[in-house]
Amino acid sequence: MRGSLDKRVKIMRGISKFILFMVVSMTISFAAVADSAKEVERMLLKKEKSLNPDMSNPGSEEYPDWFKNSFLDLREDIEEAAEENKRVLLFFYQDGCPYCKKTIEVNLAQKAIADKMRANIDAITINMWGDREVIDMDGQTLKEKDFAVKMKVMYTPTMLYLDETGKVILRVNGYYKPNKFMTALNYVSGKHEKASTFRAYYKKIKPAKAHGKLHEQAFFAKPPHNLTRVKQKNAKPLLVVFEQKQCPACDELHNDVFNRVETLGFLEKFDVVQFDMWSKKTSLTTPDGKQTTANQWANDLDIKYAPSLVFFDQKGKEVFRAEAYLKSFHLQSILDYVSSKGYKEQPSFQRWIEVRADRLREKGVTIDLMN
Numbered sequence: 075m076r077g078s079l080d081k082r083v084k085i086m087r088g089i090s091k092f093i094l095f096m097v098v099s100m101t102i103s104f105a106a107v108a109d110s111a112k113e114v115e116r117m118l119l120k121k122e123k124s125l126n127p128d129m130s131n132p133g134s135e136e137y138p139d140w141f142k143n144s145f146l147d148l149r150e151d152i153e154e155a156a157e158e159n160k161r162v163l164l165f166f167y168q169d170g171c172p173y174c175k176k177t178i179e180v181n182l183a184q185k186a187i188a189d190k191m192r193a194n195i196d197a198i199t200i201n202m203w204g205d206r207e208v209i210d211m212d213g214q215t216l217k218e219k220d221f222a223v224k225m226k227v228m229y230t231p232t233m234l235y236l237d238e239t240g241k242v243i244l245r246v247n248g249y250y251k252p253n254k255f256m257t258a259l260n261y262v263s264g265k266h267e268k269a270s271t272f273r274a275y276y277k278k279i280k281p282a283k284a285h286g287k288l289h290e291q292a293f294f295a296k297p298p299h300n301l302t303r304v305k306q307k308n309a310k311p312l313l314v315v316f317e318q319k320q321c322p323a324c325d326e327l328h329n330d331v332f333n334r335v336e337t338l339g340f341l342e343k344f345d346v347v348q349f350d351m352w353s354k355k356t357s358l359t360t361p362d363g364k365q366t367t368a369n370q371w372a373n374d375l376d377i378k379y380a381p382s383l384v385f386f387d388q389k390g391k392e393v394f395r396a397e398a399y400l401k402s403f404h405l406q407s408i409l410d411y412v413s414s415k416g417y418k419e420q421p422s423f424q425r426w427i428e429v430r431a432d433r434l435r436e437k438g439v440t441i442d443l444m445n
Contacts, residue, residue: 211240361390
C-alpha cells in the first residue's frame, strides 16, 4: 500500500514538473515571437523611413511612359510585339544605378532615339532584385531576381533584345553612348542579325581609319601568344583585352583608367594580353590549346565591340568579361573581383561590388561611380 502511494506521488511530481516545463517554454517562445515581431516591425519602420515621399526607393528612376506596362508573360509580349512588327527589349535595372539613369536622361532624352524605340521596340523593365513573377520565354514561372540569374545578368543596365521566337539576338551589357545605342536599335529593328553579327555591322557603319594604331602598355605581354601558359603552376589569371584602332572608348581606357595607380596595382596580378579584334594576321594559341587568329577567336568568343576585357582562371576557363562603357571604380572592382576570386563566394558581381563600396566608404574613401 505504502509503495503504491509513493509511486503515485512520484507520478504526480513528474506531471507537475512537465507542466511547469511547458509553461516556462511557452513563456519563452511567446517572448521570442514578440521580440521577433518587434524586430520585423523595427526593420519595416526603418525601411519606410528610408523611402521617398511617394514610397519609391531612393535612387529609383522614372522610366518613359511609353515603356510597356507588361504583365510579364514574355511569350505574350513577344507575340503582341510581332503583330505590330516590333521586337521586345528586356531592360534589366536596379534602383540607384547611375548608368540606367544616364541611359534615360541622355540617350532616351534624344528625340531621334526615343522615336526609333517607340516605333520599333516594346521595352519592358525587369528589376534584377525584384520579386514580381515572370513567365519567361520557356514558359517557366519565376521571380524577376531568379530570371535575372537565369539570363546571366551581372550588372545594370543589361539590355536583351529578343526576336520573334524569344531568342536573344543582341545583348548589351552596360551603357552605350547615344551613337552606338542608335546603331544597336537600327541593327535590331532592321533585323540585320540575319546577315551579320553586331560587331561586323557596327564596323561597317563606323569603320576604323586605316592609319589608327593600338595603344601600347608596359604591362601587355609580348608575343608569341601561347595562352595555355595560364594553366602552368603558379601562373597568374589571364586578362585578354580586345580592342580596335580608332576607338574612342579604348582611348579613354588607356589615357585615363589604365594609368591610375589603383588600376595598375590590380593589373600586376594578371597576365595581360592585348589583341586587335579585327586582325587576321595575329596568331595565338587559346587557353584550351586551339591555334587560331585574334579575329577568329574574337568571333568564337562573340566579342561584340571594343574594348572588351575577358578573364580566364588558371584552368583556362572564362570566369568574367567586362563590356561597354566602364569608369575607373567599376573596372578596378572587376579586377579585384577576379584576382581575389570573389566570384567563387559571391556569383553576383553586383552584390559583391556593393559590399566592396561599403567597406571602402567605412575607410573614408569617396566612391565616385562616374569618375
